[in-house]
Amino acid sequence: MNTNKHIKSIPRMFEQVTQQIVDHIDSTPLEPGQKLPTERQLSELLQVSRSSVREGIKVLELLRFLESKQGEGTFVASPQPYIIPSRVINKRIPTLELDHYFQVAVMCAKTIVISFLKSEEFLPDHQERDSFWENFCQLVSSLGKEIPNPYFHSLWEESYQLLLANHFFEGKQQPFEWSELDTAIQKRDLQETIYLLDLLGIEGA
């Protein structure tokens, strides 16, 4: 009987609070940077205790909807479109899962590079780095800022930073020379670029 009870009855107080705080921001409306009512005002406004308000704020803070500073107040912030839960709390990731994240990152990289090559934008300046992966990541990050849809860049950054923090690229084999991809992009050779990028996603290490 107990396993049958996944119906998720009433939402808990802190969930209602997060919802109501967000509704309050939307309906006021409050723009990023503006100050929220104090915790005590919120607890009175929403008719709940300060502790519940705090739990709600903590959650919205971790999701980057809010930012609170002791002695000043709580302010509206700008959340990212995607977040990786493990990255929020600096949790170490097993190698197998890192590979999965890597493939997602490569997918984003491919989309970013192709989108850029199809545009008329000039290539942004970039310094030559030591390793293949440093060059690659720096290129994708800079191109990601140039394309119309910023979410690809955000998703790439989130994944790539996770891989960096977990030392994924240290000892990671490179499937070809950096100069190959570099010249393909310089020449804006779409077909060759796609071919090379597809090589990244295949397990070669």
Add this chain to the structure above:
Amino acid sequence: MNTNKHIKSIPRMFEQVTQQIVDHIDSTPLEPGQKLPTERQLSELLQVSRSSVREGIKVLELLRFLESKQGEGTFVASPQPYIIPSRVINKRIPTLELDHYFQVAVMCAKTIVISFLKSEEFLPDHQERDSFWENFCQLVSSLGKEIPNPYFHSLWEESYQLLLANHFFEGKQQPFEWSELDTAIQKRDLQETIYLLDLLGIEGA
């Protein structure tokens, strides 16, 4: 002077608590489904108040690392690889941002379909639905479960569910007939399939 002080002094209590709880899970180690020490035990173990423990748990709960049940306890859960902050709190999204999410979803869909077509798997059964988008989303969701890397499916689901909840597909124009894509995939025609999927990402509505 004040703006110069971004040095992020000492981490706050609840941040330390989330970190320590995660470390505790990792080092014990606790598997999904297993029970965490009670809030009171944790507060004594970590030498902080129960309120702070609760704030940490609330955060980990929203990130799906934990699941608390009143009267039972707090249990280890399995987080998703990616989450959309707005989706966690059911926040409404402006149309412009929905378009960005849609393009990410299409990118995932493309990766999923291509990955499937390159495999030797049989097409899973699926019922014919009413609308183009219903058919499309159902197909991608079912194919996503068949491919080796589950993160593409997870990212697709997260994005697609967000679009659904915001009524994105209602009134969304279809760039071609469903039968075209359906037969291309049935025939495992990779080139034609890619061609059609690329049409989805272009603004045609």
Add this chain to the structure above:
DNA sequence: GTCGATTTGTTCGTATGTATC
């Protein structure tokens, strides 16, 4: 089915550290 123990959910009062004026 009831009772009691356990555990999370929620509230309140109080004290402390920090920023602003």
Add this chain to the structure above:
DNA sequence: TGATACATACGAACAAATCGA
């Protein structure tokens, strides 16, 4: 320097849900 406003943190108390005897 002092006063005020605010977030941070703690602990005690009670409510509600769950489980087992």
